[in-house]
Amino acid sequence: MTIARPLRAQPRQERGTARLSVGFVLLPNFTLCAFANFIDVLRLAADEGDRSRQIKCRWEVLGDARAPVRSSCGILIHPTAPFDDPARFDYIVVVGGLLGALARRSETVDAYLKNAARLGVPLVGLCTGSLALHRAGLMDGYQCCVSWYHHDDFLAQFEGLRPVSDRIFVVDRDRLTCSGGASSAHLAAFLVERHLGRAPATKSLHIMMIDEAAMGHTPQPVGAMEFKAKDPIVRRALQLMSENLDVPLPVTELARLLKTNKKTMERRFQAELGVSPLNAYLDVRLDHALYLLRSTERSIASIAAECGFCDSSHLSRMLKRKTGLTPLAVREEALPEAA
Known part of the structure; x- marks a missing residue:
């Protein structure tokens, strides 16, 4: 089992130039692929070349630094910042994973997400992270993108959810949700293009061997x-x-x-x-x-x-x-x- 080293915080003056800032909330048994795809788009757009400095974009993994979060594949990620003021971020991204892990609620996480919503910070749900937002009462009246694979499971377990399972991501005002996997990279590229322009978004995807950005209406690859x-x-x-x-x-x-x-x-x-x-x-x-x-x-x-x-x-x-x-x-x- 490999333990990921904490990301080193960038100098304050360098962070201050960022045009896109993201705070990540990793849920227990989160999907590493969804997290890695999203954060790598930010990393590649943040600097010239492949130097990965947090200049145009910055990010933090939020939580207790003494308690690493285990992904569904067993890799541990250490938080790099506490649950403090969510208003210092442009987006709070909740990364979920195994459906069964959602049964273990965290009052700290729910309170933080509700505070972010009160302050008007847009909330992003990757994979089953969208269901954690719904469980916290933060998806009422919003469309929610879920994976086709668990569409009926979501309907059975989460009353009142308005699931969309025929698109790779959904942007509904200040709630952005995606089905996870490779679609996380496309949602991240959408945000990079919104804040930094098309060129950095395209650069990130090309370095990741993704031919071009897919829009939210792109269908999930599944038969009827x-x-x-x-x-x-x-x-x-x-x-x-x-x-x-x-x-x-x-x-x-x-x-x-x-x-x-x-x-x-x-x-x-x-x-x-x-x-x-x-x-x-x-x-x-x-x-x-x-x-x-x-x-x-x-x-x-x-x-x-x-x-x-x-x-x-x-x-x-x-x-x-x-x-x-x-x-x-x-x-x-x-x-x-x-x-």
Whole structure:
């Protein structure tokens, strides 16, 4: 297990030149990826070259310096500043992670966030950080971006939430929320562009090997079937399919993992979606292939391999059978939208 060293505070005169300042609140079992993507966009925009000085942007991790916060992968992050005046930041960013960890509430964190809201400091929720804001009563009347993967879980556990799970982030007045992962980098770039301009935002994303900034209305990469299905067995099976694209699992193995049998799965898929589990699995793989064809420049062969097809010819045959289009035709259709 690696323990991250505390970030060294910058000299006061250097911090005073910052045009964008962010305070981070890390919740127990937060997602390291969401935090790292967001803060790296700030870091790369803050200075010339790759020197990482907090000049144009500054940031602090808030909390008790004696109590590091454990991420969901076990990495520990030490706070660099206490919960003091939130008004010294342009944004307070709450980074969440594992859904079960939200059961452990912190009165200190809730009080700090409520004080920030009273002072008019915009609040940002990354991953399940948006749910911590909702739990503190700070999302009433606001739209809230959540991951498609936990859409129904959020509705079941958080009454009154207005979830949006078909976009990568949502900006609703002074509440900004995103589904986590790579979308955190895009939300951070949105804020960098707002405060520093487009060039620093583009520079950050390019250094991070992200081709271009995505807007909030960009859809989350997910097929439609997950939203249609209400049967819990079918939904969990579709999630397993989405997690095992390159080497598709046999239906009997899916049934075993879900503690049911093949006949029961086939009956429930037919009743819920009107297709067999095998055909549903093919649709999930083809939906992901369509997403990659439209949104990336990766070779057709590599996309075919990632989506569990023998080769590009196999993908082409299956795709044409479903959509009437070849992979090249799909890309040509997507070009006007990207222009």
